[in-house]
Amino acid sequence: MARSPRPKKQTLLSRTRRALHKGMRQAIGFMPQSVRFSVARSFVDCDPAPDPRLTLKIADTREELEACFKLLHDAYVAVGFMQPAPSGLRATIYHALPTTTTLCAKYDDEVVGTISLIRQSPFGFPLQAVFDLSSVEAERGQIAEVSALAVHPKHRKTGGAILFPLMKFMHTYCTRFFDTRHLVIAVNPYHIELYESLLCFRRLPQKTVAAYDFANGAPAVGATLDLSQADALLARAYAGKPPRKSLHHYFFKMELPNIRLPQRRYYTTNDPVMTPALLDHFFNQRTQGFAGLDARKKAMLHEIYDLPAYQAVLPPLEQPPAQMETLRRHPRFSLKCKGKLEIDIGGQRRLVELQVVDVSNEGFQAHAREELPLKAAGRVVVHLGTDEQSVLQVTVMRGRRYDDYGAYGFLISATDPPWRECVHALESGHTHHDLLS
Numbered sequence: 001m002a003r004s005p006r007p008k009k010q011t012l013l014s015r016t017r018r019a020l021h022k023g024m025r026q027a028i029g030f031m032p033q034s035v036r037f038s039v040a041r042s043f044v045d046c047d048p049a050p051d052p053r054l055t056l057k058i059a060d061t062r063e064e065l066e067a068c069f070k071l072l073h074d075a076y077v078a079v080g081f082m083q084p085a086p087s088g089l090r091a092t093i094y095h096a097l098p099t100t101t102t103l104c105a106k107y108d109d110e111v112v113g114t115i116s117l118i119r120q121s122p123f124g125f126p127l128q129a130v131f132d133l134s135s136v137e138a139e140r141g142q143i144a145e146v147s148a149l150a151v152h153p154k155h156r157k158t159g160g161a162i163l164f165p166l167m168k169f170m171h172t173y174c175t176r177f178f179d180t181r182h183l184v185i186a187v188n189p190y191h192i193e194l195y196e197s198l199l200c201f202r203r204l205p206q207k208t209v210a211a212y213d214f215a216n217g218a219p220a221v222g223a224t225l226d227l228s229q230a231d232a233l234l235a236r237a238y239a240g241k242p243p244r245k246s247l248h249h250y251f252f253k254m255e256l257p258n259i260r261l262p263q264r265r266y267y268t269t270n271d272p273v274m275t276p277a278l279l280d281h282f283f284n285q286r287t288q289g290f291a292g293l294d295a296r297k298k299a300m301l302h303e304i305y306d307l308p309a310y311q312a313v314l315p316p317l318e319q320p321p322a323q324m325e326t327l328r329r330h331p332r333f334s335l336k337c338k339g340k341l342e343i344d345i346g347g348q349r350r351l352v353e354l355q356v357v358d359v360s361n362e363g364f365q366a367h368a369r370e371e372l373p374l375k376a377a378g379r380v381v382v383h384l385g386t387d388e389q390s391v392l393q394v395t396v397m398r399g400r401r402y403d404d405y406g407a408y409g410f411l412i413s414a415t416d417p418p419w420r421e422c423v424h425a426l427e428s429g430h431t432h433h434d435l436l437s
Contacts, residue, residue: 037197041238044198045159046250048243050258056169057260059104059114060273062281067111068104075150081215091282093289094118094126098272098304098430103173105166112155113162115170116148117178119270122300126214127186131204131222140402141181144174164250169259171251175227177262179269179336183225186212192221198247200233201225262432266385266422267337271432280313290315305430332358333426339366343378356382361423363411372396372408390419
C-alpha cells in the first residue's frame with residue numbers, strides 16, 4: 001500500500017522549527033565563547049534517579065553487539081558519516097580487538113545508546129590517521145579514544161536521559177576499570193563546542209581536518225581531556241550550579257544503580273568480549289571486516305588471538321608466521337594492581353610501594369616513586385585480585401625515571417601457584433567471562 005503523503009501543515013511546521021533552530025544556532029554563534037559555553041551548560045539536566053527500566057552495561061552478547069552496531073550504522077548513515085552497508089552494521093576492525101570496550105544503554109531491554117572506548121594496541125587509534133597525538137603521549141598515562149557514539153532517535157529529545165547516564169558510565173568505567181588517564185576524540189566541527197563546554201575537552205593543536213576517512217570524508221576536529229584534571233575542571237565550570245544542573249556533581253558525587261559495573265577476578269584493565277564465534281559472526285559472516293585487511297594487520301590479529309579456536313576464524317596469513325615480522329617478544333597482559341617490594345637499598349632493607357601495570361610468565365613492569373637500584377634482588381607481594389595474592393622473588397632489570405616516579409622491569413626468579421594460575425588464565429582466556437571461572 002502506498003504511504004500517505006505528509007500533510008502540508010505538518011511539513012510547514014517542521015520547516016519552521018528547523019529554520020528557527022538554525023537561526024538560534026547562528027545567533028548563539030556570534031556570542032563570546034564564555035557566553036556560548038554558559039548557554040550550553042544551562043541545558044544540562046541530570047536525573048538523579050533514572051527510570052529503573054534503563055540499564056547501562058558492557059555490550060557482551062551477540063544480540064547486544066548487533067544492536068549497538070546497527071544503531072551506530074543508522075546514525076552514521078543519517079548524517080553522512082558512512083555509506084549504507086549491506087549488513088546494516090557499522091562494525092570496524094577496532095571493535096574486534098580485546099582492548100576495545102563497547103558500552104550500551106538499554107531501555108526495556110532494547111539497546112537505545114552506545115559508545116566505544118578504544119585503548120592503545122598495535123592497531124593504534126582511528127584518529128591517529130589524521131591527528132598528531134604526540135602532545136598527549138608526552139604526558140604519562142594510558143590513552144583511550146572515545147568513538148562510535150549513537151543514541152536512538154526516539155530518545156534524542158529527552159533532555160539527555162540516555163546521553164548523560166551513558167557519559168557518566170563512560171567516565172566511571174575509564175577511571176575505575178579501564179586504567180585511562182587521557183580521552184581523545186575526533187568529532188564534527190559542529191559538535192566540538194558541546195564537548196568543550198559540557199565536558200571540558202580541549203582541542204588538539206591541529207586545525208580542522210577537511211576530510212576524515214573514518215567518517216566518510218566529513219570534516220573533523222580533534223580534542224582531548226585529562227581525566228586526572230577533570231574533577232577540578234568540571235568543578236570550576238559548574239560552580240554554583242544546583243546538583244541536577246551540574247555534570248561535576250553527576251560524575252563525581254553520585255552513584256547510579258542503573259550502571260552494571262564489570263565483575264573481575266583479577267585486577268585486569270580490559271574487558272574483552274569477542275569469542276571466536278562472535279568474531280566469525282561479525283567480521284566474516286555479517287560483514288567482510290577481516291577480508292579487507294592488509295598482510296600486517298592480519299598478522300597482528302594472529303598475534304593478539306593466538307589460541308587455536310581463534311586462529312580458525314581469523315583471515316589466513318599470506319606467508320608463514322615464521323617469516324613475518326615479530327610483533328611482540330613475550331605475551332604481556334595489562335593489569336593495575338598494588339605490590340610491596342622488600343629490597344636492599346644502600347645497605348638498608350626497605351619496603352617500597354609498587355604499582356604493577358603488566359605481567360607475564362617471566363616478569364612484570366611496575367611504577368615506584370622511590371628510585372630502585374638495577375640488578376638488585378628482593379621479594380615482592382603482589383595483590384592480583386580481591387582474593388588473589390602472590391609472593392615472588394625478583395630482580396630489578398631495567399628502569400627509567402620520570403619527574404616523580406620510575407618505571408621498572410622485574411625478572412621473576414621464583415614464582416608461586418597464584419602467579420602461575422593468573423598468567424595461565426590470562427593466556428588461555430580472551431574474554432572477561434573466561435577470567436571469572
